[in-house]
Amino acid sequence: MGKVYLVGAGPGAPDLLTLRAAEILKRAELVFHDALVHPQTLELAVHARKILVGKRSGRHSTAQSFINKRLVDAARKHAVVVRLKGGDPMLFGRAQEEIDGLRKAGIDFEIVPGVTAATAAAAELGVSLTRRGIARHVVFVTPRAAEGERENDWAASVLAADTAVIYMGAGLAEELGAELIGRGKSPTTPIALVEGATLPEKRAFHGTLADLSKLARKAGDGPAVVLVGEVLRAALAEPVLAEKIESILKRA
Amino acid sequence: MGKVYLVGAGPGAPDLLTLRAAEILKRAELVFHDALVHPQTLELAVHARKILVGKRSGRHSTAQSFINKRLVDAARKHAVVVRLKGGDPMLFGRAQEEIDGLRKAGIDFEIVPGVTAATAAAAELGVSLTRRGIARHVVFVTPRAAEGERENDWAASVLAADTAVIYMGAGLAEELGAELIGRGKSPTTPIALVEGATLPEKRAFHGTLADLSKLARKAGDGPAVVLVGEVLRAALAEPVLAEKIESILKRA
Numbered sequence: 001m002g003k004v005y006l007v008g009a010g011p012g013a014p015d016l017l018t019l020r021a022a023e024i025l026k027r028a029e030l031v032f033h034d035a036l037v038h039p040q041t042l043e044l045a046v047h048a049r050k051i052l053v054g055k056r057s058g059r060h061s062t063a064q065s066f067i068n069k070r071l072v073d074a075a076r077k078h079a080v081v082v083r084l085k086g087g088d089p090m091l092f093g094r095a096q097e098e099i100d101g102l103r104k105a106g107i108d109f110e111i112v113p114g115v116t117a118a119t120a121a122a123a124e125l126g127v128s129l130t131r132r133g134i135a136r137h138v139v140f141v142t143p144r145a146a147e148g149e150r151e152n153d154w155a156a157s158v159l160a161a162d163t164a165v166i167y168m169g170a171g172l173a174e175e176l177g178a179e180l181i182g183r184g185k186s187p188t189t190p191i192a193l194v195e196g197a198t199l200p201e202k203r204a205f206h207g208t209l210a211d212l213s214k215l216a217r218k219a220g221d222g223p224a225v226v227l228v229g230e231v232l233r234a235a236l237a238e239p240v241l242a243e244k245i246e247s248i249l250k251r252a
Numbered sequence: 253m254g255k256v257y258l259v260g261a262g263p264g265a266p267d268l269l270t271l272r273a274a275e276i277l278k279r280a281e282l283v284f285h286d287a288l289v290h291p292q293t294l295e296l297a298v299h300a301r302k303i304l305v306g307k308r309s310g311r312h313s314t315a316q317s318f319i320n321k322r323l324v325d326a327a328r329k330h331a332v333v334v335r336l337k338g339g340d341p342m343l344f345g346r347a348q349e350e351i352d353g354l355r356k357a358g359i360d361f362e363i364v365p366g367v368t369a370a371t372a373a374a375a376e377l378g379v380s381l382t383r384r385g386i387a388r389h390v391v392f393v394t395p396r397a398a399e400g401e402r403e404n405d406w407a408a409s410v411l412a413a414d415t416a417v418i419y420m421g422a423g424l425a426e427e428l429g430a431e432l433i434g435r436g437k438s439p440t441t442p443i444a445l446v447e448g449a450t451l452p453e454k455r456a457f458h459g460t461l462a463d464l465s466k467l468a469r470k471a472g473d474g475p476a477v478v479l480v481g482e483v484l485r486a487a488l489a490e491p492v493l494a495e496k497i498e499s500i501l502k503r504a
Binding site for chain 2: 008014090091094099103109115120123124126131136153159160198
């Protein structure tokens, strides 16, 4: 019986993988990976057969129950099986369903955490998600409900938190902005939309919550995070950063 | 003029550093590091002088303004200066003050994100922080206000989020639990306290919100995270995990 590693591939750039993940990939016999994992990351798995199972927002993807079953079957035939996911496996993936399937089948598994898109985007902007005197909490949220899923109140969590990072496809932006403003969030709350954080083609757009759908139209339809909160205003007050942002906006 | 890298050292285990961070440490001439950075991580900086500036909850630490100044001075004398912080630099560090200082002085800088304790603890437990049908948002919060800081309502953000991860010294547990229950959070909400996640001496304690201060007394006074939310209940329902948790509790 083999072992399954649920591994976070990090936010995009291949060198933001952890040392542990790189070492496991070198030993892997089979790698089941998401569509967004970087080709150079997959190349680390020199001995492995690579199987694309991953979801991309709005595109065809392998059914989750089928992935769960394939992981179990693979661990019965191979010593080292890797399930490679963008970002961190414990945030906004369907990892729990895969873990539950492995547990039920009695398959040994290990989870390797990764860098998530929220902190990678904050790093790109040079803006901390928390800041002394301004923000002591940050919420990570995905407002997209799966089919048949109960409607958790994502907006309430954004309203209560000092800083919010919304993991989204840019296509959702218009209704998100309207919902937050309708629920009392100031339209002048500073926001930043970061697309492709840590990749060469990354783009960042700054503005206020009232601008969200406008900024989202400038961005593509790929995965993006939207940062919302006063931590961004403090950074905008820095003259050097303001210049940098202006040049980003001109490029956009 | 040199460049300053603000680098996340990850949650504890030295192999949860990113490949990028490891490469930068190899080139470093000076490393200013927190107390909690692993000795093996520091050893990667083979050419560097290492200077401990980091804070530990409740212990003597270098004043922040002095750290800010030292980073600027160092970059005027050295090509590669590293500020190495536990976890991710953009979460619960004082990175923004260091960034602002570097910007004002016109020093080039780069931020390298890292794995944060919350997802590392979730990986240890095998419990996803989000789960289809149960949790679409997770808040990361530190309830410890710095001296003179305005009192953000940390509890409101915990109450509004599906899952919460509280970054804390275990010493705060009693008042945290009382505050959350007093504000209407169910005393039977499942919690887990994880101490030293990813290190060999790691310990995990499971229970309900009503048990928080009891669990915290079993834990040491080192850094810990407390996970709060229904995602933990679903995991407890798995018979295999329940056994594992029982064995952890017996060891504790």
